Amino acid sequence: MVKVTIDPWGSFLVKDYEKLIGNYGLEAFTDSLIKKLPNPNKLMRRKIIFAHTDLIKVVNAIKNKKDFYALTGIMPSLEQIHLGTKLVIENIKYFQNQGAKTYVLVADLEAAATRGLSLEEGRKRALSFHIPAYIALGLNPKKTSFYFQSTNENVKNLGYIFSKKITLNEFRAIYGTTEPGRIMSSLLQAGDILFPQLEKRMPGVIPVGPDQSPHILLSRDIVNRTRSSFNFVLPSGLYNKYTPSLDGGLKMSKSKPESCITIPEDIEKACKKIRRGFSGGRNTLEEHKRLGGMPEKDMAFELLKQHFIEDDKKLQKIHNEYKAGKLMSGDIKDIACKELTKFMKDFNKKLEKAKNIVPSLKFI
Numbered sequence: 001m002v003k004v005t006i007d008p009w010g011s012f013l014v015k016d017y018e019k020l021i022g023n024y025g026l027e028a029f030t031d032s033l034i035k036k037l038p039n040p041n042k043l044m045r046r047k048i049i050f051a052h053t054d055l056i057k058v059v060n061a062i063k064n065k066k067d068f069y070a071l072t073g074i075m076p077s078l079e080q081i082h083l084g085t086k087l088v089i090e091n092i093k094y095f096q097n098q099g100a101k102t103y104v105l106v107a108d109l110e111a112a113a114t115r116g117l118s119l120e121e122g123r124k125r126a127l128s129f130h131i132p133a134y135i136a137l138g139l140n141p142k143k144t145s146f147y148f149q150s151t152n153e154n155v156k157n158l159g160y161i162f163s164k165k166i167t168l169n170e171f172r173a174i175y176g177t178t179e180p181g182r183i184m185s186s187l188l189q190a191g192d193i194l195f196p197q198l199e200k201r202m203p204g205v206i207p208v209g210p211d212q213s214p215h216i217l218l219s220r221d222i223v224n225r226t227r228s229s230f231n232f233v234l235p236s237g238l239y240n241k242y243t244p245s246l247d248g249g250l251k252m253s254k255s256k257p258e259s260c261i262t263i264p265e266d267i268e269k270a271c272k273k274i275r276r277g278f279s280g281g282r283n284t285l286e287e288h289k290r291l292g293g294m295p296e297k298d299m300a301f302e303l304l305k306q307h308f309i310e311d312d313k314k315l316q317k318i319h320n321e322y323k324a325g326k327l328m329s330g331d332i333k334d335i336a337c338k339e340l341t342k343f344m345k346d347f348n349k350k351l352e353k354a355k356n357i358v359p360s361l362k363f364i
């Protein structure tokens with residue numbers, strides 16, 4: 001079924017999201033599915049979520065007020081997170097609000113096995129930055145269970161047990177690599193994805209970017225292969241598009257710092273990057289007024305759409321006025337800069353507050 005290999009630790013890009021759905025056995029995120037979700041968030045409404053696997057299980061759990069969970073993890077590599085992570089947290093927050101048991105894990109073992117980060121350093125960074133950052137981005141700390149991979153015996157045990165259920169060739173077909181650290185990390189991640197069900201079998205949703213989709217696939221295969229011992233419910237995946245690079249490239253990446261905005265980031269620098277970014281404006285003023293701008297090609301507009309404007313009507317108004325040639329590309333950049341400034345200031349404030357509550361958090 002898998003027609004392309006995806007290396008989650010490489011730089012996997014997506015040119016055509018429709019094709020990825022076909023090649024990877026995902027399901028399209030359709031209007032009829034959106035209708036079944038109570039108060040869909042802006043990423044759902046705006047189709048920044050482009051695909052899912054088996055989300056109907058979670059939809060039904062919400063509808064019937066049955067137990068379900070939402071889970072995500074982060075490698076504590078740098079003291080910054082990228083905008084793609086912000087999308088994942090927004091989705092986790094959505095399901096948390098719908099009643100999901102929520103798990104956030106620190107992938108310290110993965111960071112050790114794939115990046116050589118020591119467990120001590122990983123723990124320190126996660127406590128001082130990543131966990132507070134997740135709270136600053138809106139997770140309810142009282143309703144979230146946090147853990148480190150390295151101290152979760154259940155997760156580690158599942159990882160070991162699952163190793164019997166996949167061959168090297170199958171692993172290569174999914175991931176395109178067979179590096180030992182990556183194999184261990186993938187099995188461990190399947191452990192993360194399924195461990196909440198040790199307590200109770202229930203549906204769960206794992207919101208991810210496209211590069212993490214092999215892990216969902218692997219976890220689902222493992223569920224099918226451990227039916228007789230565990231009988232887990234197949235976990236659901238929810239996939240967001242990448243935030244494009246400010247130069248118009250397919251994915252924002254730290255390898256191109258001049259086109260990448262991270263959280264946190266110096267506001268002035270970020271605004272400069274936005275101003276230099278690829279726009280949907282026309283070549284001359286006359287042409288722009290006559291033909292109108294192209295919001296779908298404009299990176300500043302994309303930032304507003306994916307990240308900084310909640311209100312659909314406000315976004316639509318900007319879209320329409322830009323398209324009608326009433327707003328210039330410079331105006332869109334000004335708006336993006338203003339909204340980013342608001343966001344970063346708010347984030348910084350919340351981050352400081354969240355740091356103070358870390359000692360009182362519940363760790364599994």
Ligand code: TRP
Nearest residue numbers: 071072073074075107189192193
């Ligand atoms: N592999 C993820 C990353 O690169 C981290 C991670 C570990 C994770 N376990 C997970 C993500 C379970 C989602 C679900 O950041």
